[in-house]
Amino acid sequence: MKIIISNQSELPIYAQIKEQIKEQILNGQLADGTVLPSIRGLAKELSVSVITTSRAYSDLEAEGFIATAQGRGSIVLSRNNDILREQYLKRIEEGLNTAIRTAGLIDLPREELHTMVDMLWKTQ
Amino acid sequence: MNLLEVKDITKQYKNFTLDHISFSIPAGYIMGYIGQNGAGKTTTLNIITQLIHAASGTVSIDGLSLDEDPIAYRDKIGYIGDSSYYPEELTLRQIKGILKDFYPSFQPEVFDQYQKKWNLPDQKKIKEFSRGMKVKLMFASVLSRDTRLLVLDEATNGLDPVMRKEILTLLQEYISDGKRSVLFSTHILEDLEQIADYIFFIEKGKKVLCDSKDELLESYLLVKGGPEDLTEPLKHSLIGLEVNSFGFEALLSSRDTIVPSKGLLTARPSIDQILLHMILERKR
Structure with missing residues (x-):
């Protein structure tokens, strides 16, 4: 597991930790069943407060990425579920929204944006 | 459970009043007690460590108040100030002897480990120690006792970045079993800010706010x-x-x-x- 904290980031530290763990679950670097470091262990390693790492873990748990069992630590949950697909769809939407907003800034017509998407799709 | 419970403490001086300060720290967490110079940080900390007595109010550590058992109460606290509180003419070996007599839970072999790790000389007088060495000696003496609360009064002032980082790690190790807590005061947050779970902000003897750092x-x-x-x-x-x-x-x-x-x-x-x-x- 790799986590890099930036003091310049727009995101609060708990969110940076959460997003980076999420990313690694989504791209498979953290396989399901992986035991995550303890909240206190992680806080110590990253030199952040315990409340910060607890918040990151409880958010990940609420979003269905990990499960925490008393005394057994937190483990990564299986990737084959709807929550994950939902997460991906949300990301696609966010990306598209950015593209649409940017297109609006230079008054790019809708059709041209569509053509761009098609072209990029083919070259991928 | 709250490891430190401070209720309604007050203290009057000629030009300063510590005005009904209350707060608590749950076991396993770190609180930064911050404010400008002269805001009342040291007065509060000195009341907790019983260097001075409050005019009113109570303090309990791990459920124990000073009145119940003064020796056990004092043994639960590790205090580190902004300057060394050891007699300058003594050597480290002499100080070790005093600690053994003074604190029931002092473990000489743990003290020796820290002394070795930090290369602290046995026979040199404390007055010949550098600022960094004095801080290390204070840490070695409190960490070799079975304390529940570390109280740090401006303890990282004037230390180099490497030493400050080392202290951060020490504090996080100290609370890592979830049974012990840290209260530190400072007027320069810098690195200590990262590891604090709670922030208490005092101004002119009065509480301004007390909240989790992330909330704040x-x-x-x-x-x-x-x-x-x-x-x-x-x-x-x-x-x-x-x-x-x-x-x-x-x-x-x-x-x-x-x-x-x-x-x-x-x-x-x-x-x-x-x-x-x-x-x-x-x-x-």
């Missing part, structure tokens, strides 16, 4: 803009407004519904910036 950081936005951006409705919402010839800087509560106009720069404030603007706001 999320409660405010730092707003900057040019002179023309400073409209009346915005001015009304800003906290601790600081104006210069080319623009302004202030805090905005993140719950505030006013929408910052496009030219404004908004950023996440540091704890230092939050405190600075809160102090400015209170001076208005």
Whole structure:
């Protein structure tokens, strides 16, 4: 597991930790069943407060990425579920929204944006 | 469970009153006790460590108050100040002997491990120790006892970055079993800010706020803009407004519904910036 904290980031530290763990679950670097470091262990390693790492873990748990069992630590949950697909769809939407907003800034017509998407799709 | 419970403590001096201070730290967490010079940080800490007595109020550590058992109470606290409290003429070996007699839970072999790790000389007088060595000696002596609460009064002042980082790690190791807590005071947050779970902010002997650090950081936005951006409705919402010839800087509560106009720069404030603007706001 790799986590890099930036003091310049727009995101609060708990969110940076959460997003980076999420990313690694989504791209498979953290396989399901992986035991995550303890909240206190992680806080110590990253030199952040315990409340910060607890918040990151409880958010990940609420979003269905990990499960925490008393005394057994937190483990990564299986990737084959709807929550994950939902997460991906949300990301696609966010990306598209950015593209649409940017297109609006230079008054790019809708059709041209569509053509761009098609072209990029083919070259991928 | 709360490891440290401070209830309604007061203390009067000629030009200063510590005014009914209450707070608690749950076991396994770190609190930063912050404020300007002369705000009452050391007075509070000295009451907790029983260097001075409060005029009223109570303090309990791990459920135990001073009156119940003064020796056990003192043994639960590890105190590190901004200057060494050991007699300058003594050597480390002599100090070790005193610690053994004074504190029931002192473990000489743990002390020896720290002495070795930090290369502290046995026979040199304390007055010949550098500032860093004196701090290490204080840490070695408190960490070799079975304490529950570490109290640090401006302990990292004047230390180099490597030593400060080492202290951060020590403090996090100290609380890692979830049974012990740390209370540190400082007027320069810098690195200690990262590891604090809670922030207590004191000004002129009074509590300004006490909250989890993350909550506090999320409660405010730092707003900057040019002179023309400073409209009346915005001015009304800003906290601790600081104006210069080319623009302004202030805090905005993140719950505030006013929408910052496009030219404004908004950023996440540091704890230092939050405190600075809160102090400015209170001076208005």
